[in-house]
Amino acid sequence: MKKLRQHLGWKLFLSYLTVILTGVFSLAVAAEWHAPNALSRHMSNMQTMMGDVDSGMMQDLLEDFGKAINEVLLVAAGLATITAIIVSTFVTRRIIQPIQEMTAVSQRIAGGHYDERVEVSGEDELAELGISFNRMAHQLEQTEERRRQLIGDVAHELRTPLSSIKSVMEGLQDGILLADPATFASVEREINRLQRLVRDLEELSRAEAGELSLEMAPVNPAAFVQTAVDRLYLQYEDKNVQLNVAIPPDLPLVEADTARMTQVMLNLLGNALQYTPSGEKVTVQAQADDKQVNIIVQDTGIGLTAEQQRHIFERFYRVDKSRARTGGGSGIGLTISKHIVEAHHGRLTVASPGPYQGSTFTVILPVIHD
Numbered sequence: 001m002k003k004l005r006q007h008l009g010w011k012l013f014l015s016y017l018t019v020i021l022t023g024v025f026s027l028a029v030a031a032e033w034h035a036p037n038a039l040s041r042h043m044s045n046m047q048t049m050m051g052d053v054d055s056g057m058m059q060d061l062l063e064d065f066g067k068a069i070n071e072v073l074l075v076a077a078g079l080a081t082i083t084a085i086i087v088s089t090f091v092t093r094r095i096i097q098p099i100q101e102m103t104a105v106s107q108r109i110a111g112g113h114y115d116e117r118v119e120v121s122g123e124d125e126l127a128e129l130g131i132s133f134n135r136m137a138h139q140l141e142q143t144e145e146r147r148r149q150l151i152g153d154v155a156h157e158l159r160t161p162l163s164s165i166k167s168v169m170e171g172l173q174d175g176i177l178l179a180d181p182a183t184f185a186s187v188e189r190e191i192n193r194l195q196r197l198v199r200d201l202e203e204l205s206r207a208e209a210g211e212l213s214l215e216m217a218p219v220n221p222a223a224f225v226q227t228a229v230d231r232l233y234l235q236y237e238d239k240n241v242q243l244n245v246a247i248p249p250d251l252p253l254v255e256a257d258t259a260r261m262t263q264v265m266l267n268l269l270g271n272a273l274q275y276t277p278s279g280e281k282v283t284v285q286a287q288a289d290d291k292q293v294n295i296i297v298q299d300t301g302i303g304l305t306a307e308q309q310r311h312i313f314e315r316f317y318r319v320d321k322s323r324a325r326t327g328g329g330s331g332i333g334l335t336i337s338k339h340i341v342e343a344h345h346g347r348l349t350v351a352s353p354g355p356y357q358g359s360t361f362t363v364i365l366p367v368i369h370d
C-alpha cells in the first residue's frame with residue numbers, strides 16, 4: 001500500500017488495470033445476459049430454415065458458446081493487462097522523468113546551486129511546469145545575487161564612515177588633530193551617514209514586509225509637493241539647477257500620509273538634482289482628472305536606458321555604483337518610495353528616452369470619491 005501511495009507509476013498502472021477490469025466485467029455481464037438470447041434467436045431462425053434440430057445439441061451449442069466467450073474474455077483481459085503494463089511503463093517514464101529531474105534540480109537549488117535549470121521539451125502541462133520552474137529558479141538566483149550584493153554594499157557603506165571616524169579618533173589621540181569644531185563636524189557627518197543608512201535599511205525591511213504605518217488623511221497633493229520643493233530649494237540653487245514648479249492650486253484631494261508622500265517627493269526631487277548637471281533644469285508638475293492625480297518630476301539629466309529603467313526600483317540598484325557611493329546614495333530611496341506610493345493604492349513609474357536625455361518619474365494617486 002505504501003509503495004502504491006509513493007509511486008506515480010503504480011498509480012497509473014492500477015488506473016489502467018481498473019479500466020481494463022471494468023471493461024472485461026461489463027463485457028462478461030453483457031455476454032451472460034445477451035449472448036444466450038441472441039444465439040437462441042439465431043438458432044430458431046436456422047431451425048425454421050433447416051428443419052428440426054435436436055434440443056440436446058442446442059443445449060451443448062449454448063454451453064460451448066458460453067465457454068468460448070469466457071475464454072475469449074480471459075485471453076483479451078490477459079492481453080489488455082500486458083498492454084497496460086507496457087503502455088503505463090512508457091507513459092510513466094514520459095511523465096515521471098521530468099518530475100524526477102525537477103525534484104533533483106530543486107534539491108540542488110536548495111543546496112545553493114542557483115544556476116541549475118531543468119530541460120524543457122514539448123508543449124504540454126509538464127513543459128509549462130518546467131518553464132515556470134525555471135522562471136522561479138531564475139528569480140531565486142537574482143534574489144540570491146542581490147542578497148549577496150546587499151551584504152557587500154552594506155559592509156562597504158559601513159566601512160567607509162567607520163574608518164574615517166576611527167582615523168579622526170586616532171588623530172585626536174596622537175595630537176595630530178585638534179579637538180576643534182571642524183573635527184567634530186567631520187565625525188558628525190559620518191555618523192549622520194551611518195544613521196541614515198540604518199534608518200533606510202529599517203524602513204526598507206518594514207516596507208518590504210508591508211508594515212509601513214501610514215496616517216492617512218484627505219490632503220491636497222500640492223501640500224506635500226510644495227514642502228519637498230521648499231526643503232530642497234537651496235540645494236537646487238547651490239548646484240545651479242533650475243527648479244520649475246507648475247502645480248495647479250485646485251487639485252482634487254487624495255487620501256495620503258503627508259509625511260510619507262513628502263519623503264517620496266524629496267527622494268524624487270533629490271534624485272533629479274543629483275543626476276542632473278549644473279545649468280540644466282528640473283520640472284515638477286501635476287495633472288488631474290476625476291480618477292487620479294499625476295505628479296510628474298521631469299529632469300534633463302543623465303537619463304536611463306530601458307534596461308536600467310527595468311531595474312531602477314529594485315533595492316540597492318544603482319546605475320553608477322562608484323558615483324553613487326561618493327554621492328552618498330545607497331539605492332534604497334526609490335524602492336521605499338515605490339512601496340509608499342503602492343501603500344497609497346497608487347503607482348510610481350519611470351520613463352526616459354535614453355542616456356543623457358533626461359528622466360521622468362510619475363507618482364499616480366487615486367482621487368477621493370465621495
Ligand SMILES: Nc1ncnc2c1ncn2[C@@H]1O[C@H](COP(=O)(O)OP(=O)(O)OP(=O)(O)O)[C@@H](O)[C@H]1O
Binds near residue numbers: 318329330331
Ligand atoms: N532622475 C534620475 N536620473 C537618472 N538616474 C536616476 C534618477 N533617479 C534615480 N536614478 C538612478 O537610480 C538609482 C536608484 O535611485 P535611488 O533613489 O533608489 O537610490 P540613490 O539615490 O542612489 O540612493 P538613496 O537610497 O540615497 O536614494 C540611482 O543610484 C541612480 O543610478
Ligand SMILES: [Mg+2]
Binds near residue numbers: 329334
Ligand atoms: Mg535617491
